[in-house]
Amino acid sequence: MAERAMTLDxxxxxxxxxxxxxxxxxxxxxxxxxEVVFGYPGGAVLPIYDELFKQNKIRHVLVRHEQGAVHAxxxxxxxxxxxxxVLVTSGPGATNAVTGLTDALMDSIPIVCLxxxxxxxxxxxxxxxxxxxxxxxxxCTKHNYLVKDVNQLAQVVHExxxxxxxxxxxxxxxxxxxxxxxxxxxxxxxxxxxxxxxxNPRTKPDPQAVAAAVKLMASAKRPVFYTGGGIINSGPRAxxxxxxxxxxxxxxxTSTLMGLGxxxxxxxxxxxxxxxxxxxxxxxxxxxxxxxxxxxxxxxxRITGNLKFFAPESKKIHxxxxxxxxxxNVIVDIPVIGDCALVLEEMIAVWKKQRYQADQKALKxxxxxxxxxxxxxxxxxxxxxxxxxxxYAIQRLYELTKKRETYITTExxxxxxxxxxxxxxxxxxxxxxxxxxxxxxxxxxxxxGVQMAYPDALVVDIAGEASIMMNIQELSTAVxxxxxxxxxxxxxxxxxxxxxxxxxxxxGRYSESYSETLPDFVKLAEAFGCVGMRCDDAAKMDDxxxxxxxxxRPVIVDVVxxxxxxxxxMIPSGKAHNEMILGAQEKAEKxxxxxxxxxx
Amino acid sequence: xxxxxxxxxAKTAPVQKSAPKASVKTAPRVMKEEQSSNxxxxxxxxxxxxxxxxxxxxxxxxxxNEAGVLARVIGMIAGRGYNIESLxxxxxxxxxxxxxxxxxxxxxxxxxxxxxxxxxxLVPVHVVRDLTDDGPSVARELALVKVAGVGDKRVxxxxxxxxxxxxxxxxxxxxxxxxVVGNTDKVDAFIELMKPLGLVEVSRTGVAAIAxxxxxxxxx
Ligand SMILES: Cc1cc2nc3c(=O)[nH]c(=O)nc-3n(C[C@H](O)[C@H](O)[C@H](O)COP(=O)(O)OP(=O)(O)OC[C@H]3O[C@@H](n4cnc5c(N)ncnc54)[C@H](O)[C@@H]3O)c2cc1C
Ligand SMILES: Cc1ncc(C[n+]2csc(CCOP(=O)(O)OP(=O)(O)O)c2C)c(N)n1
Ligand SMILES: [Mg+2]
Numbered sequence: 001m002a003e004r005a006m007t008l009d010x011x012x013x014x015x016x017x018x019x020x021x022x023x024x025x026x027x028x029x030x031x032x033x034x035e036v037v038f039g040y041p042g043g044a045v046l047p048i049y050d051e052l053f054k055q056n057k058i059r060h061v062l063v064r065h066e067q068g069a070v071h072a073x074x075x076x077x078x079x080x081x082x083x084x085x086v087l088v089t090s091g092p093g094a095t096n097a098v099t100g101l102t103d104a105l106m107d108s109i110p111i112v113c114l115x116x117x118x119x120x121x122x123x124x125x126x127x128x129x130x131x132x133x134x135x136x137x138x139x140c141t142k143h144n145y146l147v148k149d150v151n152q153l154a155q156v157v158h159e160x161x162x163x164x165x166x167x168x169x170x171x172x173x174x175x176x177x178x179x180x181x182x183x184x185x186x187x188x189x190x191x192x193x194x195x196x197x198x199x200n201p202r203t204k205p206d207p208q209a210v211a212a213a214v215k216l217m218a219s220a221k222r223p224v225f226y227t228g229g230g231i232i233n234s235g236p237r238a239x240x241x242x243x244x245x246x247x248x249x250x251x252x253x254t255s256t257l258m259g260l261g262x263x264x265x266x267x268x269x270x271x272x273x274x275x276x277x278x279x280x281x282x283x284x285x286x287x288x289x290x291x292x293x294x295x296x297x298x299x300x301x302r303i304t305g306n307l308k309f310f311a312p313e314s315k316k317i318h319x320x321x322x323x324x325x326x327x328x329n330v331i332v333d334i335p336v337i338g339d340c341a342l343v344l345e346e347m348i349a350v351w352k353k354q355r356y357q358a359d360q361k362a363l364k365x366x367x368x369x370x371x372x373x374x375x376x377x378x379x380x381x382x383x384x385x386x387x388x389x390x391x392y393a394i395q396r397l398y399e400l401t402k403k404r405e406t407y408i409t410t411e412x413x414x415x416x417x418x419x420x421x422x423x424x425x426x427x428x429x430x431x432x433x434x435x436x437x438x439x440x441x442x443x444x445x446x447x448x449g450v451q452m453a454y455p456d457a458l459v460v461d462i463a464g465e466a467s468i469m470m471n472i473q474e475l476s477t478a479v480x481x482x483x484x485x486x487x488x489x490x491x492x493x494x495x496x497x498x499x500x501x502x503x504x505x506x507x508g509r510y511s512e513s514y515s516e517t518l519p520d521f522v523k524l525a526e527a528f529g530c531v532g533m534r535c536d537d538a539a540k541m542d543d544x545x546x547x548x549x550x551x552x553r554p555v556i557v558d559v560v561x562x563x564x565x566x567x568x569x570m571i572p573s574g575k576a577h578n579e580m581i582l583g584a585q586e587k588a589e590k591x592x593x594x595x596x597x598x599x600x
Numbered sequence: 601x602x603x604x605x606x607x608x609x610a611k612t613a614p615v616q617k618s619a620p621k622a623s624v625k626t627a628p629r630v631m632k633e634e635q636s637s638n639x640x641x642x643x644x645x646x647x648x649x650x651x652x653x654x655x656x657x658x659x660x661x662x663x664x665n666e667a668g669v670l671a672r673v674i675g676m677i678a679g680r681g682y683n684i685e686s687l688x689x690x691x692x693x694x695x696x697x698x699x700x701x702x703x704x705x706x707x708x709x710x711x712x713x714x715x716x717x718x719x720x721x722l723v724p725v726h727v728v729r730d731l732t733d734d735g736p737s738v739a740r741e742l743a744l745v746k747v748a749g750v751g752d753k754r755v756x757x758x759x760x761x762x763x764x765x766x767x768x769x770x771x772x773x774x775x776x777x778x779x780v781v782g783n784t785d786k787v788d789a790f791i792e793l794m795k796p797l798g799l800v801e802v803s804r805t806g807v808a809a810i811a812x813x814x815x816x817x818x819x820x
Contacts, residue, residue: 138672139679143723146667163723198664199723206640323642324717327710331649335642 021150021181022047025114028157030057031190032112034085036076036452037061038069042089043129044116047181061452061481064473066093068445070100070171071471074109075449078432079407081235083164084449086113091129094175095136099439101171102140106436107258108233110169112160113141119179120148133175142170148177150185158190167201168322169233201321205338205346213293213317213334214350220291221362222369223251226274226303229258229435230296230320232428234340239263239428241344242295248351250358252370254282256297258435261425271370272379275303276571277417280378280580281370283569286311287577288369294318296340299329300436301599309576319343378569378582379421388538390415390490390561394422394462397488400545405457407450409433411443411467414496414567419462441470444487448474451483458486458549465491465518465558475528478554486548487556489521492563500566505597525556536560573599648709656685656706657732658739658809659716662817664724665691665699672722673701682715683707686741686784686806698726700817704739704784704807729817731809739809743787748775749798757797764790775800783807 019027025048029037036059041049052060063069066088073084084104088097094115104111115137118127134146143163145156153176160172217223225246231238239262246253246269253263254274263270272279274286286292292314297303299318304310307329316332318325319340326335336343350356383392394415408423409432410416416433425431432450434442443461451459461468468489478485498513525532531551535544535558548555570581574596663669670689677684685704692700705715712730720728731737745766747757754776761768761778764786770777775798780790784807791802811817 134668135671138668138675167721198726201721202641206642208640209643212640322717322721324714324721326642326717327644327649328714328717331646331710333646335644337642 016186018184019187020047020051021153021176021183021185022051024150024153024185024187025157025176025181026051026055026058027187028154028190029085032158032161033082034058037085037087038063038072038076038449039087040066040069040089040093042093042116044090044118044178045087045093045114045176045181047178048087048114048116048176060087061448061477063445063448063477065471066096067100067441068448068471068474068477070097070104070111070113071439071442071445072449072452072474072477073111073113074100074104074107074442075409075432075446076453077109077111077449078232078446079429079450080453081429083110083112083161086111088113088115089129090116090118090133091131094131094133098136098140099437101137101173103434103437103439103442104171105140105142107434108169108229109171110164111171112157112164113171113173115173115175116181117146117175117177120177121179123177133173137173140171141173144173144175146175146177147180150180150183153180153185154188158188159196162196163199166199167203202337203321203339203342205319205336205343207346209334209336210343210346210350213319213336214347214354214356216291216315216317216334217249217251217293218351218354218356218358220251221359222288222290222366223249223358223363224285224289224292225251225253226256226286226292226294226297227253227259227262228256228295228297231259231262231340234296236428238296238339238341238344241341241348243267245344245348245351248348250363251293252285252367254278254285256300256303256435257420257433259297260420260431261428264426265424266426271374273420275300276305276573277421277567277569279421280376280569280582281373283571283577283580284373285370289314292316294320294332295344296320298325301329304330305571306574306576309578311577376582383538386537386539388536388541388559388561390418390492390565391422392538393488393490393541393559393561394418396541397460397462397545398423400542401458401460401549404549405454406430407432407447407454407457407459409443409446409450409459409461411461411463411470412438412440412497413464413467414492414500414565415462415464415490417567418490423462440464440467444468444471444485445474445477447485447487448477448481448483451478451485452481455483459484460486460488463487463489464496465489465493465521466495466515472524475525475530475554475556479529483554484552485554487554488548489556489558490561491518491521491558492561492565493518494563496565497567503566504572521556521558530554530556532556532558534558534560572596644709644713649713651709654706654708655712655732656704657712657730658737658807659703659705659712659719660729660731660809660817661701661703661719662692662726663699663701664726665697666724669699669724670701672724673703673719676718676722677703677715680718682711686804688806688808702807702809727817729811731811734811736812737809738812739783739807740781741784741787741805741807742779742781743791743802743804744769745778745780745791745794745802746775746800747778747794747798748800750774753797757794760790760793760797766790
């Protein structure tokens with residue numbers, strides 16, 4: 001096979017000076033602006049760990065499991081907008097990272113993961129701790145590399161960062177055989193001009209597409225903005241421009257789980273989250289709209305429900321940087337390929353230049369209808385007596401932390417959905433959750449990553465008692481680096497989301513979803529060197545939260561909640577937006593049947 | 601996770617088996633009106649996207665000839681459940697280290713657009729060109745066809761070989777190996793005719809295709 005062609009246009013070699021491969025890696029990371037690497041050592045990466053030891057520009061965070069390293073890097077990346085960096089060893093180190101890489105791929109998070117590999121001459125020989133890392137990670141990365149020549153090492157690392165952050169972001173693996181890390185080679189500096197030989201995603205939209213989109217928007221009678229994680233990926237400017245576009249048009253707006261925070265929850269034009277556990281008003285607005293403006297969302301099945309009945313009377317505009325997102329699940333009328341910020345800027349400019357006016361009369365009727373839907377107060381719950389409702393715990397957490405710089409991560413399950421419903425975000429990059437893959441065990445390591453980036457902020461992992469057990473070992477990391485993360489466990493003793501589906505779909509046969517034995521989370525916290533607290537009385541909820549905030553160390557709060565609470569509203573799988581179950585009383589009539597049973 | 605792609609292409613055969621040709625149409629050229637509504641990048645006429653019929657397309661890629669590039673292309677196609685009828689790959693530019701991959705695939709227009717978009721975002725892919733949609737093209741494949749028999753059948757095989765302008769590249773008293781070149785339909789037809797005449801085995805190259813006219817794949 002031919003030598004790998006250089007594809008990034010790097011020209012400058014810094015001199016004739018030779019460096020050892022491991023040093024070249026660190027030089028390239030430094031030049032890429034990496035401040036922190038999340039990793040775990042092993043035989044194949046010892047040369048790199050040796051170089052790490054000799055320098056102090058890049059901090060290394062020693063996680064307790066490689067999956068945690070990737071989630072921590074994801075947390076760091078999502079909260080800062082930078083590329084997260086991971087370093088793991090060959091074989092088991094690399095395979096342990098796979099869940100994290102898949103998570104980052106599904107949620108479009110930029111990660112560069114360096115994996116050690118056995119020396120080149122042993123590749124393919126079933127050597128000790130050998131795994132076909134590029135083979136295993138090919139489908140779960142945006143791209144991957146096996147570096148066989150030390151003189152291409154710096155180049156490949158630069159390219160990996162470029163690929164990870166450009167276009168639709170994603171994880172990139174650089175597999176690094178030990179002999180290459182130990183060979184002597186030349187350094188090349190990062191390219192000043194990011195012109196890649198093959199990968200140059202379009203960011204500036206076709207003006208004709210924008211013109212057509214804005215024209216359609218101006219003609220709308222029942223418009224809705226459906227906005228997603230692409231706006232967060234695009235950066236804070238995209239969020240600012242989104243606010244402007246919503247203001248000039250006066251249209252209602254809803255966000256996906258991944259898009260929360262891109263538009264302020266306090267704004268009255270915001271209808272809340274849409275989708276399976278979205279609000280009544282958001283889902284009915286989607287169902288009844290005549291013009292849907294999708295900005296940076298991917299028509300996920302949690303959103304569309306039954307495709308046959310999805311927004312049946314609408315014309316659809318879809319703004320996305322990735323052409324493969326367009327017409328994948330839902331056929332759209334006007335595709336606009338480009339970066340959210342650049343598209344939004346163009347849209348605003350065209351709207352103003354053409355002096356477009358929304359149809360005020362129609363819009364007023366539409367808003368009146370939406371207010372009626374809002375009047376249903378679909379997130380209503382009753383907190384009575386001592387037993388804590390999970391919604392109440394999260395709502396109190398929100399009220400008592402909203403004035404601070406607070407970052408929320410979550411695990412996966414009911415608590416995640418309640419967090420999305422009851423914690424209200426005013427800015428982007430403050431909400432971190434595993435949406436696409438739905439990885440239990442994401443929240444704690446992600447919180448570690450966020451706290452590394454923002455040591456003084458309040459970082460809370462809203463967790464379930466089952467999920468937290470999946471990466472509980474990262475508490476030890478938090479303690480080591482004095483990261484005062486807070487783990488706020490909504491403890492219902494059930495895999496609540498599983499229990500809820502079993503109740504609705506499987507006749508209440510709670511097969512294996514009850515946790516017979518849970519650790520004493522207070523003692524567990526103490527064993528790790530954290531502070532443990534428990535709250536089982538609604539009257540003490542506020543005091544518990546206040547105390548948690550005041551402790552400048554990692555804390556676990558075990559919030560003992562109502563075990564039987566279900567998460568509503570819910571669009572059962574296979575159903576349409578207007579077939580939502582609003583609460584417990586309704587669930588019997590709308591039980592999931594037929595085809596829906598086979599869906600996830 | 602619910603897999604939907606195979607269901608959509610249910611009309612055609614699963615990956616790597618040759619499709620039942622009857623249900624697969626050759627895509628019609630894009631209509632004039634459709635072209636005029638094709639105003640901007642990514643815009644595909646709705647009628648086309650909503651057409652539920654299945655069509656055969658040949659898609660050509662220019663890729664960096666680097667380790668694993670073929671695995672990347674095949675893995676993406678298999679992982680997403682698309683249909684491949686044939687796939688050919690060879691280096692076409694040694695200096696620039698470029699290979700060309702030709703994929704014969706079938707699906708609805710919507711699926712084919714997805715296939716192209718998914719191929720287009722693979723990092724080592726330079727160009728994706730739909731040789732069925734983007735104008736006239738020629739496609740050829742070569743097959744080596746072994747036929748064993750004696751007497752009348754042997755004579756008949758030779759006669760049909762002649763009609764198809766197949767070369768005999770090996771012969772024994774019991775058998776012939778024919779080399780037949782043409783588009784997929786011609787090769788299929790030849791093989792079909794050889795079945796009753798003692799067809800033993802077939803080895804095919806898959807489709808190599810190229811656009812007609814002066815422009816190369818890198819320029820539209
Ligand atoms: C238990 C559970 C329940 C869930 N329930 C819901 C629910 O009720 N509602 C809900 O919304 N989600 C829900 N989800 C999440 C859901 O699975 C998806 O992850 C989510 O809906 C996808 O969000 P998104 O469409 O914003 O896309 P993302 O996954 O964030 O994708 C972003 C899109 O934007 C594009 N993009 C990226 N960068 C840019 C850029 N710079 N410019 C333009 N475009 C860009 C990408 O190409 C992609 O198409 C749930 C998840 C779990 C685990
Ligand atoms: C790694 C992984 N395994 C299994 C699942 C399936 N799953 C989704 S939610 C859930 C239960 C989560 O329970 P818990 O953390 O207690 O949260 P709750 O729903 O009770 O709030 C399970 C098992 C998953 N999402 N991730
Ligand atoms: Mg639980």
